[in-house]
Amino acid sequence: MKNLLLSLFSPSDLKRLEPHLKPARFEQHHVLFETDEQIGHVYFPTSAVVSLVVTLSNGDMIEAAMIGNDGVVGASAALDGKIAPCRGIIQLGGEIVVCDIDVLKSAALQSPKLLALLIRHEQAVYAQAQQSAACFATHRVEARLCRWLLRARDLSGTDKLTFTQEYLAEMLGVRRTSVTAVAHMLQEAGLIKYARGKIQIVNAKELQDSACECYASVNAHYRKLFGAGANNTRGVKGSAAQAG
Numbered sequence: 565m566k567n568l569l570l571s572l573f574s575p576s577d578l579k580r581l582e583p584h585l586k587p588a589r590f591e592q593h594h595v596l597f598e599t600d601e602q603i604g605h606v607y608f609p610t611s612a613v614v615s616l617v618v619t620l621s622n623g624d625m626i627e628a629a630m631i632g633n634d635g636v637v638g639a640s641a642a643l644d645g646k647i648a649p650c651r652g653i654i655q656l657g658g659e660i661v662v663c664d665i666d667v668l669k670s671a672a673l674q675s676p677k678l679l680a681l682l683i684r685h686e687q688a689v690y691a692q693a694q695q696s697a698a699c700f701a702t703h704r705v706e707a708r709l710c711r712w713l714l715r716a717r718d719l720s721g722t723d724k725l726t727f728t729q730e731y732l733a734e735m736l737g738v739r740r741t742s743v744t745a746v747a748h749m750l751q752e753a754g755l756i757k758y759a760r761g762k763i764q765i766v767n768a769k770e771l772q773d774s775a776c777e778c779y780a781s782v783n784a785h786y787r788k789l790f791g792a793g794a795n796n797t798r799g800v801k802g803s804a805a806q807a808g
């Protein structure tokens with residue numbers, strides 16, 4: 565299984581769900597669901613990366629959590645109420661295994677093991693959102709951008725990321741000029757290469773040294789909840805997460 569959560573399902577849970585798991589491809593910036601919207605599906609990313617973002621009345625949005633092949637999007641809504649607590653947007657396009665929300669809920673109600681796994685995952689997302697709040701309030705833009713790029717790299721399995729500076733600024737809740745200055749600095753230091761909306765991570769180890777502690781903290785949360793395998797789903801050879 566290319567998704568950590570699916571790989572942790574018991575054979576009987578997987579057998580029950582398998583006929584309802586549909587692979588699909590989603591493009592960058594596609595909105596899976598809006599805040600307070602009733603949702604009909606849950607999403608297990610295999611190569612796509614999803615941002616859970618908080619939207620503000622002026623149209624701004626700030627990322628609370630990033631989910632990729634180490635998780636599921638929409639599981640809390642599946643377990644109760646079906647209402648999305650935030651916007652889910654495709655950050656990096658790719659494949660996602662989609663499941664009907666009622667099917668997952670029904671399977672979880674029949675299997676305490678599956679229910680416990682989904683609840684544990686929601687704890688990991690909650691911990692990530694808490695970390696993001698602390699990060700936003702206390703850490704420098706440079707360190708936050710490094711953290712953000714590393715997690716995007718781990719979840720997408722590639723060193724080449726397609727992001728505009730506007731998008732990065734939006735996710736980090738900072739001005740575009742701040743992102744431009746930091747990206748320039750990281751490029752000068754030989755950590756990344758940046759050109760026309762494409763970022764290449766050149767030195768993941770040094771990027772990790774420059775990232776705030778939140779990168780390692782979030783990885784540690786996932787390892788605590790899902791075991792050492794939590795970092796093994798990541799596809800990049802010599803992952804910074806594994807190195808740390």
Ligand SMILES: [Zn+2]
Binds near residue numbers: 698708776778
């Ligand atoms: Zn931080």
